[in-house]
Amino acid sequence: MYKYLIILLLLTHAAYAQDVEFSKDHFGNDKDGLKAALRELKQGDEWYLNDPPRYEQALPHYLEAQKFNANNAELNLKIGDCYLHSGYKPRALAYLQKAYKLNADVDPRIHYLLGRGLHLNAKWKEAIVEYKAAQPAAGGKNTAAFMTNIRKKITECENGQKLMQKPSRxxxxxxxxxxxxxxxxxxxxxxxxxxxxxxxxxxxxxxxxxxxxxxxxxxxxxxxxxxxxxxxxxxxxxxxxxxxxxxxxxxxxxxxxxxxxxxxxxxxxxxxxxxxxxxxxxxxxxxxxxxxxxxxxxxxxxxxxxxxxxxxxxxxxxxxxxxxxxxxxxxxxxxxxxxxxxxxxxxxxxxxxxxxxxxxxxxxxxxxxxxxxxxxxxxxxxxxxxxxxxxxxxxxxxxxxxxxxxxxxxxxxxxxxxxxxxxxxxxxxxxxxLGPEKPPVLSQEDQLLASRAQPVKEALLAPPVPIASAQVTILKGVVTDEATKQPLEATIDVIDNQRNEVIASFRANAQSGRYLVSLPSGVNYGIVVRQEGYLFHSENFDLPSGAAYSEVVKDIALKKLEVGVKVVLNNIFFDFDKATLRKESTSELERLQKLLTETPALRLEISGHTDNVGNAAYNKDLSQRRAKAVVDYLIGKGIDKGRLTFAGYGDTQPVAPNTNKQGRQLNRRTEFKVTGK
CATH class of the missing domain: 2.120.10.30 (TolB, C-terminal domain)
Known part of the structure; x- marks a missing residue:
């Protein structure tokens, strides 16, 4: 009895694994269905056997034929091959495995194709087995290239095994x-x-x-x-x-x-x-x-x-x-x-x-x-x-x-x-x-439970691990006319103050006035916004190496050249507690010189300002000496001294509260005022 049961099971398995042809012998009772399926096969083959093959066009025809007969080894192999050349490559595996089960000799490429199907489903070990079983075409001229490709595919699977063990968060x-x-x-x-x-x-x-x-x-x-x-x-x-x-x-x-x-x-x-x-x-x-x-x-x-x-x-x-x-x-x-x-x-x-x-x-x-x-x-x-x-x-x-x-x-x-x-x-x-995973650490405090005589140590998660951010600052905003509030298509120059060099130029959007500037860390930047018919506007961003990512929104309103208008010179730098101009000031000073040269009737007052830290009299004297240093530079470059005056106002004209670091920084400034044009 047992022997007959084994034979029955083998016959049942053989029946399931039978390679069923598209023929009258198997589908004589459904002639119309067979005819339609053969038509789909023919249309699919026309695309599949094209030079070069058109897998995407062949696939829908083959899938229609497969609905009629799901147990044809060659058709399953062709469907799998088409999927290997589509955007849905992992879907190939099920069809290739079925083709092999129906007929292990369905195609000389079967082990390679199975390797590809397994590989694309991240079944690394199984793919390596199939790749090793793959053989080049008999009498083929590209045996060496085929074996080189096989070795590379095996290496890729080995890489995949290692990388998958430590997935990215x-x-x-x-x-x-x-x-x-x-x-x-x-x-x-x-x-x-x-x-x-x-x-x-x-x-x-x-x-x-x-x-x-x-x-x-x-x-x-x-x-x-x-x-x-x-x-x-x-x-x-x-x-x-x-x-x-x-x-x-x-x-x-x-x-x-x-x-x-x-x-x-x-x-x-x-x-x-x-x-x-x-x-x-x-x-x-x-x-x-x-x-x-x-x-x-x-x-x-x-x-x-x-x-x-x-x-x-x-x-x-x-x-x-x-x-x-x-x-x-x-x-x-x-x-x-x-x-x-x-x-x-x-x-x-x-x-x-x-x-x-x-x-x-x-x-x-x-x-x-x-x-x-x-x-x-x-x-x-x-x-x-x-x-x-x-x-x-x-x-x-x-x-x-x-x-x-x-x-x-x-x-x-x-x-x-x-x-x-x-x-x-x-x-x-x-x-x-998401950044690195947070490791568990033992709490320093005992968790007391009423039912326990001894305290129980509880494993708690460590504080959040900061995510390493890019070392770049994004400066963005809108450039407008100060009076009309209308957007301006201004030019934004990015200057390396240390090298006194314009390293990039951009334009604000002509319709919206929006601009965006990317500033990699490690440079003292001067940002100059200029538009014909307007006084230039400057900003300073001193970004040390390693400075973390940040976004700064800075809307800029450009001023037309009118008597009484004031402009802050944010890229004028002095030695600490002195009136000695640093070389990083060169670009800003040259812009001011150019403005005076191109506008011969322009007259300016250069003024110095401080925060309220320290002795008021000393601050006023320091601010005046710094303003004079700027005037002396301009006169030395050929500007008529009759067009320039200077003044030191110390802490008497703040533009921000002196109650915090940011406010005090804004108050420490050099600016010019148009006194005539």
Whole structure:
């Protein structure tokens, strides 16, 4: 009896695992259904066997045929193969496993395909077993390349095992319906303060309204959304002239959100730049032959000062299939490969430079990738890039993870991914970095319980561990006319006071007057806001090395040149308790000299002011000597002394309360007043 039971079980298993053909022998009672299924198979094969294969178009036909017959090994293998070439690669595994179960000899590639399916589902150990069982095609000419690929895939699985054991502490959340749609949404770029996001999408309201003949989807267009108190606003299509009837994709955005880098399918793939004037993005302009070539330039990022560009190209002479290059935009020299610390023998992509000016994020198929492209981080220290650090699981996955950007604060990152909670085929996600885990510590106090004779020690969580923040300050606000309150398209110069050098220039938005400046730590900055017909306005930000991230909102009202108008010179510096001008004052003094030279009738009073700390008489004398030092400098530069007077007011004209450090700092100042014009 037992023997017959074993035979019955084996027969039952064999029946379940039988490879069922699409034939009259199996489906003679449903001729119409068989006919329809064969038609779907034929249509699917036309796409699948195309050169190159059109997996996305073949898949829906195969899935329809599979509804009729779910137990055909070859069909399950084809469905799995199609999924391996789609955005939903992990779905391939179930079909590939079924194909193998139905017929272990279904295809010579079966072990490799199973390895890929397991790999993409983070089943590292099982994937390694299948990769090791994979064999190159019989009589094939690329055996060496195949085995090299197998070894790399095994290494990726080993990397994945290690990285998954120490996952990154993050939340990954869908960016929501304001940004995402039922269509593919990807390639996000953000302003430094996360107030604006632009991205690429294949929606049905694309500018050309046409379908891509290669993929069947709509052509790419660029969309924009702004952050509100409740999330992202409904994204709007930028329209012409940014979007055209062809493919238009986001690549990069300057920290202030006023300059955008665009990818267009021209000359093999080129980079262009569009500038924001008011609320309208201008027609993208080519970046020139020093950046674009006959090869494929696919992604790029501005440095915070807007003067340099990092970009990706597959041009000849690189270290791998795609490399990252750096170039001075207005210079004359050729682009420079960033070197072998960053670039590998494989592909690099999706370069992004953090607003701190020294931290690069990029994707790579090399280094310790766990599969496809992983996102890495490297820091420029003493002129050299640090060893790239994998951002880890679950940010990185066994599939391609590309085009990652991060806010100036370092708190939020953005990228696109295929996930189960997606609203469409591909969605944009926000990553929230949580920082290091808080270790448990024993409380110093005993917890007394009435039922115990002895006190019980209770393990309590340690105080919160501070999250390491980026070393950058974001200065933003609105520039207006002081009298009319109307916004001004002013120029904002960023000066390194120590070197007396303008290191960056930006413009406030023509319509809103809004501006944003990224200031990496480690520099004494002079900020000068200027507009024709107005007196300049200056601010000072002395940011020591290691200064943590902060956002400063500073609205600036420019004053027209009128008698009686006062302007504070925030970048005039003196030695402590002396009237000796420091060299960091040079840029501000030169601006004042230029103002007097360009306006020959202008007459000024230079005044010094102090807080109320110390002896009033001494403060007045010190403030007067400092004002005189400025006048003496200007006279020494050729300004007629009859146009200048000086005065020391000590603590008699405060502009803020002397009750706190910030107020006293504001009261210690040098300013000028227009006495004639």
């Amino acid at each position: 993050v939340f990954i959340d869908n960016a929501g319906p304001g940004v995402n749609s039922p269509y593919a949404d990807y390639g996000p770029v953000i302003s430094a303060d996360e107030s604006v996001i632009l991205f690429t999408s294949r929606r049905n309201n694309s500018t050309g309204g046409q379908n891509d003949p290669e993929t069947g989807g709509f052509f790419e267009d660029i969309y924009q959304s702004t952050r509100t108190s409740t999330g992202w606003s409904p994204a709007r299509n930028l329209g012409a002239p940014v979007n055209t009837e062809g493919h238009d994709a986001t690549v990069g955005l300057a920290p202030d959100g006023q300059r955008m880098l665009v990818y267009v399918e021209d000359n093999g793939g080129d980079l262009q730049e569009s500038n924001l004037r008011g609320a309208t993005w201008g027609k993208p302009q080519k970046l020139g032959s020093r950046i674009n070539s006959k090869y494929h330039e696919s992604s790029a990022a501005f440095t915070p000062n807007g003067r340099n560009l990092y970009f990706v190209s597959d041009k000849e002479g690189g270290l791998g299939s795609r490399d990252i290059y750096q170039i001075e935009i207005e210079g004359r020299g050729p682009a420079q490969n960033v070197g072998s610390v960053i670039n590998t023998p494989y592909g690099e992509e999706g370069v992004f430079l953090h607003p701190d000016g020294k931290t690069m994020y990029f994707s790579s198929e090399g280094h310790n990738s766990m599969g496809g492209y992983d996102i890495f981080k490297s820091v420029l220290e003493n002129g050299k890039w640090s060893e790239p650090e994998n951002l880890g699981w679950p940010i990185n996955t066994p599939d391609d993870d590309v085009f990652f950007v991060i806010s100036a604060s370092g708190r939020h990152g953005y990228y696109s991914s295929f996930r189960d909670d997606g609203l469409g085929s591909k969605d944009i996600y926000q990553i929230t970095f």
